[in-house]
Amino acid sequence: MLTNIFISGLGGQGVVTLANLIAQCASEHGLKVSVFNSRGMAQRGGRVTSEIRISDNKNFIYGARISSGQADILLGMEIGESINSISYLKELGTAVILDYSFIPSEMILKKEAYPSQKETSELFLKKTKNLFFVDNPVSPYNIFLLGVFVLLIPLIDKELTFLTQSEVEKSILTIIKRETELSLKTFRQGYEYGAKLAESL
Amino acid sequence: MKKMIIGNQAVAYGALSAGIDIATGYPGTPSSEALTELFNFSQKNDPSPYVEWSVNEKVAFEVATGAAWTGKRAITTMKMSGCNVASDSILSVAYSGTRGGLVIYIADDPGAEAGMPEQDTRLFALQAGLPLLEASTPQSAYKLTRFSFELSEKTELPVILRLVTSVSHAQEMVEGDYSYNRLDREASFERDIFKYTKAGSAICVGQHETLLLRLKQAERIVADRRINRLNCRNCSDSTGFSVVSSGSLIPYVNEELMNFEDVPHLALESIYPLDENIVIKMLKKSERVLILEELEPVVEIMIRSLANKLGWCGTILGKMDGLLPRTGKYEREVILKGLEALVRGNRKRKKHENEPIVETPSIGFSEITGNKQNRNDLPPVSIKHPITFCAGCPHRGTFMALVRAIKRNRMDRNKIIVTGDIGCTILGMNPPFNSCWTEVSMGSSIGLAQGFVRGGIREPVVATIGDSTFFHAGMPPLINAVQHRTGFLLIIMDNGWTCMTGFQPNPGTEERFQGANTRQVDISRLVQAMGIDDLQVINPFDQEHSEEVLSQALLARGVRVVIARKECAITVARRGEVESVCVVDPELCNFCKRCLRETGCQALFVSDYEDREIVKIDTDQCNGCTLCITSCPTDAISTGKIK
Numbered sequence A: 001m002l003t004n005i006f007i008s009g010l011g012g013q014g015v016v017t018l019a020n021l022i023a024q025c026a027s028e029h030g031l032k033v034s035v036f037n038s039r040g041m042a043q044r045g046g047r048v049t050s051e052i053r054i055s056d057n058k059n060f061i062y063g064a065r066i067s068s069g070q071a072d073i074l075l076g077m078e079i080g081e082s083i084n085s086i087s088y089l090k091e092l093g094t095a096v097i098l099d100y101s102f103i104p105s106e107m108i109l110k111k112e113a114y115p116s117q118k119e120t121s122e123l124f125l126k127k128t129k130n131l132f133f134v135d136n137p138v139s140p141y142n143i144f145l146l147g148v149f150v151l152l153i154p155l156i157d158k159e160l161t162f163l164t165q166s167e168v169e170k171s172i173l174t175i176i177k178r179e180t181e182l183s184l185k186t187f188r189q190g191y192e193y194g195a196k197l198a199e200s201l
Numbered sequence B: 001m002k003k004m005i006i007g008n009q010a011v012a013y014g015a016l017s018a019g020i021d022i023a024t025g026y027p028g029t030p031s032s033e034a035l036t037e038l039f040n041f042s043q044k045n046d047p048s049p050y051v052e053w054s055v056n057e058k059v060a061f062e063v064a065t066g067a068a069w070t071g072k073r074a075i076t077t078m079k080m081s082g083c084n085v086a087s088d089s090i091l092s093v094a095y096s097g098t099r100g101g102l103v104i105y106i107a108d109d110p111g112a113e114a115g116m117p118e119q120d121t122r123l124f125a126l127q128a129g130l131p132l133l134e135a136s137t138p139q140s141a142y143k144l145t146r147f148s149f150e151l152s153e154k155t156e157l158p159v160i161l162r163l164v165t166s167v168s169h170a171q172e173m174v175e176g177d178y179s180y181n182r183l184d185r186e187a188s189f190e191r192d193i194f195k196y197t198k199a200g201s202a203i204c205v206g207q208h209e210t211l212l213l214r215l216k217q218a219e220r221i222v223a224d225r226r227i228n229r230l231n232c233r234n235c236s237d238s239t240g241f242s243v244v245s246s247g248s249l250i251p252y253v254n255e256e257l258m259n260f261e262d263v264p265h266l267a268l269e270s271i272y273p274l275d276e277n278i279v280i281k282m283l284k285k286s287e288r289v290l291i292l293e294e295l296e297p298v299v300e301i302m303i304r305s306l307a308n309k310l311g312w313c314g315t316i317l318g319k320m321d322g323l324l325p326r327t328g329k330y331e332r333e334v335i336l337k338g339l340e341a342l343v344r345g346n347r348k349r350k351k352h353e354n355e356p357i358v359e360t361p362s363i364g365f366s367e368i369t370g371n372k373q374n375r376n377d378l379p380p381v382s383i384k385h386p387i388t389f390c391a392g393c394p395h396r397g398t399f400m401a402l403v404r405a406i407k408r409n410r411m412d413r414n415k416i417i418v419t420g421d422i423g424c425t426i427l428g429m430n431p432p433f434n435s436c437w438t439e440v441s442m443g444s445s446i447g448l449a450q451g452f453v454r455g456g457i458r459e460p461v462v463a464t465i466g467d468s469t470f471f472h473a474g475m476p477p478l479i480n481a482v483q484h485r486t487g488f489l490l491i492i493m494d495n496g497w498t499c500m501t502g503f504q505p506n507p508g509t510e511e512r513f514q515g516a517n518t519r520q521v522d523i524s525r526l527v528q529a530m531g532i533d534d535l536q537v538i539n540p541f542d543q544e545h546s547e548e549v550l551s552q553a554l555l556a557r558g559v560r561v562v563i564a565r566k567e568c569a570i571t572v573a574r575r576g577e578v579e580s581v582c583v584v585d586p587e588l589c590n591f592c593k594r595c596l597r598e599t600g601c602q603a604l605f606v607s608d609y610e611d612r613e614i615v616k617i618d619t620d621q622c623n624g625c626t627l628c629i630t631s632c633p634t635d636a637i638s639t640g641k642i643k
């Protein structure tokens, strides 16, 4: 059994840290995990993605890349980059997307329209009904998104139930060196937000 | 011991475990982290191998070779483009061979994720006549790195170790000893002109023959050590099909075969020379063979010619029959397409009668086309976040000043050729500067500029290059320009670091950041020493002065050099040395957006204020360069707020 998680966002948003937190929990739990980060242009405001593949079979040797249409889960940290990543999502996969847009100044100057939340949902709904939008995220966004995601897991994917609140908090303590307290607080805020989101279903 | 590391780090630890004495390289995505890891190790550990970031791949390879000729183990690291730079020396050293293990680690990039040609180093191995090993996972990168030294010493040949982006940047748990097993070899070297020089045709041809014998020996060692594997669930039953995969594709093919029929799988991690024994074993069992490899049909060419030599008359599926693409990274879809084609042509003969019927492949061809359809109608919109200079980057100031100087001189921007070069400075080709015209290879900006001048372009030609790229390959062409009096304006953007690849030190980096026993080299003195008198230094954040200097330099004749000097904003910020940031006074901003238009700085954003829109500055991102202040007509922006 292989679970594929695709994360997309922009440089500076903490995509790679988010991936590391999930990977840390998985390997603490005795699972095999691989991570592939594309962050060549991270410093320069460009697209950053992370591909995580998790298997419960320690001896299974697999490659680190996720093919198009194979991500069970898409975590989107920015609207435009989430749309750019749709092709990776599996038919009926799950997308958890932050309602945050970073509009390039070129588009502002040319007065080009940036996709709205509504347009974005319409695009995603063509592929899956399992779509969660996270409005008004709290900074740091990556940790907030993780909080929301962790709460939603029992509803999304039984293979990922090792990602519990306490396990993730442990990995935050190991991995996040600066402003750890803030991260824990934000993670809990995300978790509470996730609970509200789940209730409203 | 197990650690979560990427393929590049696995190469580094494999090399440490093999007891290297020296490691050299030049940064280049997707290879950089290999030498970074070794460099960091050498800074923190004693004993440690000697590690240097060399000025370019050629020099790096030469330094490593010298050490290997004294009997030490050496590794040199580069991306595939660097192999071109070093190839002159590599081809020559292949003839001489080596004494200590000499490993050339090259990272290829199918899919061009780092944006360069999809060069296939396996072809270079054929050209050089050097053994090439290719790792399929970070774990195998660790093991193969160790094995490459053994192979190199047994055959006395340099060995090429190849990883592709999908492996060099993949992170997983890797079992290894994570220690430096120093070999403590005595260095020695004996004069042997028949081996180490090319003095005379007989010597060269003799060395060539030796090289070919050593390759044959490599093939035997690889076979003995069972580097390549023929896997299948139930090999005794011949299905008539086989699939061959090269390096990086092995785990992906395995993954698909789990849900497919029982097809024998020949997994090749030693690519060149071809492990003929195991291939013959595979051919004997098969009537149809599928060859899966990214980029060029290297394995396919070798297997087809072997099959031909043997008189084997089955069918080979691959790229040469037009089935599979020669470009891009192979995704699941391509692998499935190959597998489907493999079994499709021959279904009737597939099963023995009394064998339980194996489920038809759960992943069918229909699904492949299904995938394709999905991909075509999605995503209907694609948002481009253009990569631009970081907030506070001094290169932004240089390109702003250049744009302003061209305008001040009333020159036509569409006629002023600005050649670009590799590294951060090339971002000057993106909006809002739209300045650079070309990007070819390290240092090429300066050579190309001369080509344009010699070709007869009358308007001033401008070459732009960063400090590290200038040191790497910019000096030889600049010397050429001086010697031949080919006039153009060269702008060297000196920010003190090699930034695009992750802020490695270069010869221009301040000594205090370089580590012990180093010396900073001053570009302006170098340029002067080359005989260039028309040299000026600007601070790109002083726009008035920079614009003035550049506008005059554009009009001047001869080889003139302007050095735009200011340290990289990110390295300054990482040391916590940003003193002030800028803020917008919302009352004064009339939302003319000139700041956005001229700087394109990502710290600027549009926000609401009372009932209108204004521009604001994200103080977390701003590094206080003050360039936006020079754009604002209403003096709405000011500096001062301490972070």
Ligand code: SF4
Residues within 6 Å of the ligand: B584, B588, B589, B590, B591, B592, B593, B594, B595, B596, B614, B615, B631, B632, B633, B634, B635, B636, B637
């Ligand atoms: S240039 Fe000045 S006035 Fe114009 S939008 Fe920017 S801050 Fe506002």
Ligand code: SF4
Residues within 6 Å of the ligand: B391, B392, B393, B581, B582, B599, B601, B602, B603, B604, B617, B621, B622, B623, B624, B625, B626, B627, B628, B629
């Ligand atoms: S907001 Fe202005 S001062 Fe700050 S980094 Fe950007 S251009 Fe420089």
